[in-house]
Amino acid sequence: MTAQVITISSGKGGVGKTTTVANIAVALASDGAKVVCIDGDIGLRNLDVVMGLENRIVYDIVDVIEGRCKLRQAMIRDKHLSELYLIPAAQTRDKNSVSPSDMNRLCDELRPDVDFILIDSPAGIERGFRNAIAPADRVLVVTNPEVSAVRDADRVVGILEAEEKRQTALIINRLNPALVKQHDMLSAEDVLDLLGIRLIGIVPEDEGVIVGSNRGVPVAQDGKSRAGQAFRNIAKRIRGEDVAFMDLDKQSGLWNRIQKMAGRK
Amino acid sequence: MMNWFSGRKRSADSAKERLQLVLIHDRTDMSPAELTSLKDELIQVISRHVEIDVDAVQIDLEHDGRSQRLVADIPLRSMTRRRAG
Numbered sequence: 118m119t120a121q122v123i124t125i126s127s128g129k130g131g132v133g134k135t136t137t138v139a140n141i142a143v144a145l146a147s148d149g150a151k152v153v154c155i156d157g158d159i160g161l162r163n164l165d166v167v168m169g170l171e172n173r174i175v176y177d178i179v180d181v182i183e184g185r186c187k188l189r190q191a192m193i194r195d196k197h198l199s200e201l202y203l204i205p206a207a208q209t210r211d212k213n214s215v216s217p218s219d220m221n222r223l224c225d226e227l228r229p230d231v232d233f234i235l236i237d238s239p240a241g242i243e244r245g246f247r248n249a250i251a252p253a254d255r256v257l258v259v260t261n262p263e264v265s266a267v268r269d270a271d272r273v274v275g276i277l278e279a280e281e282k283r284q285t286a287l288i289i290n291r292l293n294p295a296l297v298k299q300h301d302m303l304s305a306e307d308v309l310d311l312l313g314i315r316l317i318g319i320v321p322e323d324e325g326v327i328v329g330s331n332r333g334v335p336v337a338q339d340g341k342s343r344a345g346q347a348f349r350n351i352a353k354r355i356r357g358e359d360v361a362f363m364d365l366d367k368q369s370g371l372w373n374r375i376q377k378m379a380g381r382k
Numbered sequence: 383m384m385n386w387f388s389g390r391k392r393s394a395d396s397a398k399e400r401l402q403l404v405l406i407h408d409r410t411d412m413s414p415a416e417l418t419s420l421k422d423e424l425i426q427v428i429s430r431h432v433e434i435d436v437d438a439v440q441i442d443l444e445h446d447g448r449s450q451r452l453v454a455d456i457p458l459r460s461m462t463r464r465r466a467g
Contacts, residue, residue, distance in 0.1 A: 264401055264404075267401055268408065271409070275409060278448065300394045300395065303394050303401075307398050311401050313448040
């Protein structure tokens with residue numbers, strides 16, 4: 118095995134990077150891949166709570182880098198999926214405790230034993246972001262169909278171009294098809310036209326995502342969730358499968374709106 | 383697309399138009415003011431060699447995918463018009 122290292126980035130905070138990492142990881146591991154997630158947000162860790170593993174942390178990434186534990190000891194196994202692991206960020210340190218070459222070394226050590234390494238990049242374009250993209254074979258840029266998120270995504274894409282990271286693809290998260298239909302939200306086509314990069318997934322806005330993070334169970338484990346389906350499709354595309362994009366209009370049809378008005382949904 | 387009731391442009395269209403401008407300036411690191419001064423200097427230089435229709439000169443930043451280009455439209459003043467004048 119030689120793992121593919123995939124970094125999830127965005128520029129702007131709060132667009133759903135951590136949720137995206139957790140869900141793609143769950144989807145890949147459900148399909149039988151061996152996956153390690155690394156929380157790159159030193160000082161503001163969150164991937165542990167989104168994955169529901171916060172009570173199992175003993176060692177973190179800075180412990181590994183500074184030699185206080187072995188890499189294996191910092192890898193927390195998921196509760197549901199035996200081939201899914203998390204290396205948590207340190208909560209009481211700052212981003213300068215880790216360097217891009219530390220990240221490269223860590224990933225090189227993991228590469229022979231796993232299929233995918235997913236790195237959750239912190240918001241911003243400073244040190245933490247540089248650490249997160251250093252070992253990446255592929256970078257997925259997450260954005261929302263909203264002016265500030267698209268602008269920041271464009272900055273990130275520009276930096277990745279300058280760094281000659283060739284494999285960059287876009288995830289449009291929290292798209293609301295009803296708002297797009299009434300021309301009060303940028304459509305996926307608009308965002309693609311503005312950013313000019315390849316699309317790898319569109320995730321519809323879905324209350325299930327919040328419910329999932331409340332429980333620490335990513336929505337990709339819920340077979341009925343639309344967002345979960347979108348994340349599972351992204352995982353398939355990462356593995357090279359040709360999966361058609363979902364018809365997001367289904368949920369915003371007339372019947373649905375009538376049901377909503379009648380208070381049935 | 384216009385809103386039937388208010389007659390205003392839909393917000394998604396404003397968002398896209400505003401972003402198109404902002405992204406071009408972000409990517410090129412050139413402000414609208416710098417673009418104007420570039421235009422003035424270009425007019426000066428070109429006017430030294432050939433007579434141009436200064437009021438009709440247009441300099442724009444355009445994008446095609448992720449590449450930017452500076453597009454200049456500089457109409458020349460025709461010789462016949464000059465003779466007539």
